[in-house]
Amino acid sequence: MRATIFFVCFLFLTIAASAQMTTRVVRDSLFIPWELVYGPDDHIWFTQKNGYICRLEPVSGKIDTLYHETNTVVNNEGGMLGMALHPSFATAPYVYVAYQYNQSGYKERIVRYTYANNALSNPQILLDNITGAGIHNGCRLIIVGDKLFITTGDAANQSTPQNIQSLNGKTLRINLDGSIPSDNPFPNNPVWSWGHRNAQGMVYVNGKLYQSEHGPSTDDEINLVMKGRNYGWPNVAGRCNTPPEITFCNDSNVVEPIISWTPTIAVSGMDYYNHPMFPGLQNSLLMTTLKDEELYFLKLNATQDSFKGTGTISGVNFGRLRDICISPTGKIYISTSKSSASGTGNKVDQIIEIYDPSFVNNVQDVSNSETLTIYPNPSGDFTIIKLPTGLKEEPFEYAITDASGREVLKNRARGNNVNISTRHLSTGIYQIRIYMGDGKTFRGKMVKQ
DSSP, rough: OOOSSOOOOOOOEEOOOOOTTEEEEEEESSEEEEEEEEESSSOEEEETTTTTEEOOOEETTTTTEOOOOOOOOBBTTBSSSEEEETTTTTSOOOOEEEEESSSSEEEEEEEEEEEETEEEEEEEEEEEEEEEESSSSOOOOETOOOOOOOOOOOTTTTTTTTTTTOOOSSSEEETSSSSSOTTTSSSSSEEEEESSOEEEEEEEEEEEEEEEOOOOOSSSSEEEOOOOBBOTTTOOOOOSHHHHHHHHHHTTTOOOOOOEEESSOOOEEEEEEOOTTTTGGGTTEEEEESSSSOOOEEETTTSSSSSSEEEEETTTTOOOEEEEEOOOSEEEEEEEOEEEEOOOSSSOOOEEEEOOTTTOOOOOOOOOHOEEEEEESSSSSSEEEEEOOOOOOEEEEEEEEESSSSSEEEEEEEEEEEEETTSSSSSSEEEEEEEETTTTTEEEEEEEE
């Protein structure tokens, strides 16, 4: 527990991301867009807490309603919450969603839907009977490789986070078909980490999983989540710095947060930014806050396990902020959370775009023949992309398009050699593009047998 914000050499600043930073309301009259995902189709996929899954074209603001989950029950903090798209969406068009419902009590489940013809159908329950409540439900989703990570809150019951047999107060990890991975910390158990209070933000980057977690009256946290580790709640709030906390931390191998805030700011959604549109934000986690009503940047250090500077981005004045996503072109999208939590009354929430209209992407387009190696080529079940030597090792995005220009695969990676599964691709010729954080783009051709 801390009485003041935990710094340890942190620099707190308020900055404008760019002298030309501009905000634009893309869409309004929404009901708490809880999750924003920038999809491979250049649309923003989002959930609304009253059970709607939608798709937004960010230029025109046109919305397609893909599904209404009528089982969703809004109860203060509960409702339809987190969402993730399958990383190979073109060939595996699955959408993973968390929502709360009433059935012999208030509960939470994880469901997979199938996307086709601009609609979702065929709901498949992957995980069920997670205890829900009016507060502390989590529930952020993210896919890493072929595993789905899920945050769950303690559902206002402090006995659950330290109980390994309970699904509450945890980070859960399951296969994309709902089965339990064999390499989880406990056999036949989806628990990956425990001792969490109410994590409502999660992002995976640079091989690390970060979470933002609500504290009680003190100690909102950012945690670096690791396999089989205890994060302390309810025995520890923030760092281990009182005698009872120190004893528990030593006995239970507790992981302390990277940073914590007292007074609390109500931390929420997070994403990673590394685009040259806003150079001052590169290599940063961006985080929305509810109580503080600010958009934060958390600049990562060289080893990506701590922050060398934190602050707020000026000019973002839209009230309570719920979630964030980043487009491949460097634009930032945020959602507000101001509609009545009961699910009744006016729909007053917005999705906002943050961009620099003066930015010109000075792309260097380098051909495959000189610098990019793709092998085996023709490929079978996999292909390896070898980047040019001498490049700074940093996260990048890659995209694969078919002969018609349709994007069939998109993901993030890091390192000079990237192994990509191509077993789901049809026979044909494909273009591979690599998008580096400094704006440089590499491209090459791959033949799938």
